[in-house]
Amino acid sequence: MVAEMAHIFLTDAPEISSSAREEGHADYFAILVTRACAGDALAFERIMLATEQRVVSIAWRMLGNRDDARDATQEVYLRVFKYLRRFRAGEDFRGWLYRITINVCHDFARKRRLDRVTQFEEVDFDDQRLVLETGGGDPETLALHTQQLALVRRALESLPVKERAALVLRDLEGFSTEEVARVLGSRPVTVRSQVSSARAKVKTYCEKLLRQRGGAQ
Amino acid sequence: MRKTNCKRITRMISLYVAGDLVGEPEREAAAHLADCQACRQLAEEFSESSSLLAQACAQPQFDAEFYAGIRREVLGKITAEGLAPKSQLFERFWGRRWVYAASLAALVLAAIALQVFRGVPRQPSRDPATAPLTSSQTRAAGSSSSRQSSESPRKPDRAIAQTGQSPKLFAGVNSRRRNNQFESPRKPDDLNAAGTAPDDRKGIAPPSRSSVAQSGRFVSSPAAASSSEVSRIEIQTADPNIRIIWFASRETRKSEPTNHDPDPENGDRN
Numbered sequence: 001m002v003a004e005m006a007h008i009f010l011t012d013a014p015e016i017s018s019s020a021r022e023e024g025h026a027d028y029f030a031i032l033v034t035r036a037c038a039g040d041a042l043a044f045e046r047i048m049l050a051t052e053q054r055v056v057s058i059a060w061r062m063l064g065n066r067d068d069a070r071d072a073t074q075e076v077y078l079r080v081f082k083y084l085r086r087f088r089a090g091e092d093f094r095g096w097l098y099r100i101t102i103n104v105c106h107d108f109a110r111k112r113r114l115d116r117v118t119q120f121e122e123v124d125f126d127d128q129r130l131v132l133e134t135g136g137g138d139p140e141t142l143a144l145h146t147q148q149l150a151l152v153r154r155a156l157e158s159l160p161v162k163e164r165a166a167l168v169l170r171d172l173e174g175f176s177t178e179e180v181a182r183v184l185g186s187r188p189v190t191v192r193s194q195v196s197s198a199r200a201k202v203k204t205y206c207e208k209l210l211r212q213r214g215g216a217q
Numbered sequence: 218m219r220k221t222n223c224k225r226i227t228r229m230i231s232l233y234v235a236g237d238l239v240g241e242p243e244r245e246a247a248a249h250l251a252d253c254q255a256c257r258q259l260a261e262e263f264s265e266s267s268s269l270l271a272q273a274c275a276q277p278q279f280d281a282e283f284y285a286g287i288r289r290e291v292l293g294k295i296t297a298e299g300l301a302p303k304s305q306l307f308e309r310f311w312g313r314r315w316v317y318a319a320s321l322a323a324l325v326l327a328a329i330a331l332q333v334f335r336g337v338p339r340q341p342s343r344d345p346a347t348a349p350l351t352s353s354q355t356r357a358a359g360s361s362s363s364r365q366s367s368e369s370p371r372k373p374d375r376a377i378a379q380t381g382q383s384p385k386l387f388a389g390v391n392s393r394r395r396n397n398q399f400e401s402p403r404k405p406d407d408l409n410a411a412g413t414a415p416d417d418r419k420g421i422a423p424p425s426r427s428s429v430a431q432s433g434r435f436v437s438s439p440a441a442a443s444s445s446e447v448s449r450i451e452i453q454t455a456d457p458n459i460r461i462i463w464f465a466s467r468e469t470r471k472s473e474p475t476n477h478d479p480d481p482e483n484g485d486r487n
Contacts, residue, residue, distance in 0.1 A: 041292060048288050056284070057276045066279070070287060077291040152266070152273035170235075171267060172274050177237060192237055199231040203266040 029093035062105035155205035
């Protein structure tokens with residue numbers, strides 16, 4: 001996919017300097033934004049191509065299902081286009097884009113009254129494949145591991161929105177603490193605190209549920 | 218000492234496991250974990266939980282059609298609805314149009330309300346209760362005030378001076394009307410056979426604006442009272458202790474306009 005995108009950039013935008021063509025380069029996005037502001041739909045499509053996977057990923061992890069993730073991603077790009085002139089050259093375009101993504105996800109969650117109760121669709125997961133990939137061949141082990149994964153997803157669903165956003169960006173998307181702080185518009189120390197609290201909650205939630213199930217059996 | 222250290226390290230373990238600690242805190246946590254079996258166990262649990270989270274929320278593979286569908290939808294909306302990027306200047310002024318509209322509406326309402334409330338006290342200028350007294354009425358007021366002054370411990374010179382100044386007196390009336398310091402009109406039943414009111418000043422009802430307006434209207438509109446009824450006009454002078462009360466029967470008032478035969482049945486001052 002990345003190779004395909006790179007091909008598009010190389011063939012369709014000869015006037016963009018080669019250094020700026022690299023995905024993620026600030027100048028590259030600045031040029032595309034300028035063009036999109038001037039009404040160049042192709043430039044906007046390139047922005048989407050370069051960023052959509054990450055946006056869908058964040059939206060899916062925040063909202064928990066494929067349909068919501070798709071709707072949220074569409075809303076994100078419509079909002080980005082609408083407020084494109086607000087983006088100032090020199091700023092981190094992707095940080096701005098992910099901030100919009102998180103805000104849209106909050107709005108979606110609020111609208112659907114899912115602030116604390118998102119539902120990961122189990123059909124989105126192929127846990128058995130995952131378990132097999134990680135080496136669990138025994139059916140009993142496979143069942144246990146599948147159950148654990150479902151528990152962890154439920155633990156993530158149970159987190160408050162801000163903590164969930166911090167955990168998703170830091171632990172699942174692999175952003176640094178400083179990047180997460182920029183995206184969420186808070187301080188690194190706050191992000192560290194939120195992430196730490198979220199990790200502890202996930203761990204406690206899983207332990208508690210496993211203990212309950214153990215007691216019930 | 219070790220317990221305290223464990224408590225402190227416990228809060229840092231999740232950060233240590235994910236590599237969020239740097240410098241001295243990281244070294245401190247590492248040194249503690251090397252010594253403390255319980256904290257090491259906790260660190261392993263955190264590590265396992267983190268790994269499970271990463272596995273559990275591994276993104277499902279969305280196909281190319283999924284992304285293409287999103288792009289189509291977005292670009293279709295942009296071109297169909299003509300969503301132009303908003304300029305900051307446009308947004309700054311046009312985006313707040315509701316604030317401006319609400320402010321304008323509030324100003325208009327305030328202006329209307331001000332006009333209405335300013336109009337209310339001006340209307341009574343036609344009210345007979347505030348019309349200039351005739352010379353006989355002034356005389357009657359003066360005589361009654363002098364009579365009252367002999368009964369009350371008030372200084373007579375002050376009382377006379379107050380009642381003798383008719384412009385000031387009526388200015389006082391207006392101010393009193395605004396301050397709602399009028400008595401309510403008395404019913405005809407309260408009057409004795411001579412048409413005078415009993416001296417029951419102690420039992421006077423609490424003053425109210427409506428009573429003032431009522432007494433004024435009572436005099437001004439002939440249809441408001443039957444022929445046997447008696448109108449009562451009370452005028453509060455600038456001195457809060459002086460009040461002029463004037464009772465007039467309806468028949469008398471019809472033929473009244475002459476100054477020589479005033480009909481103040483009773484002049485009363487408090």
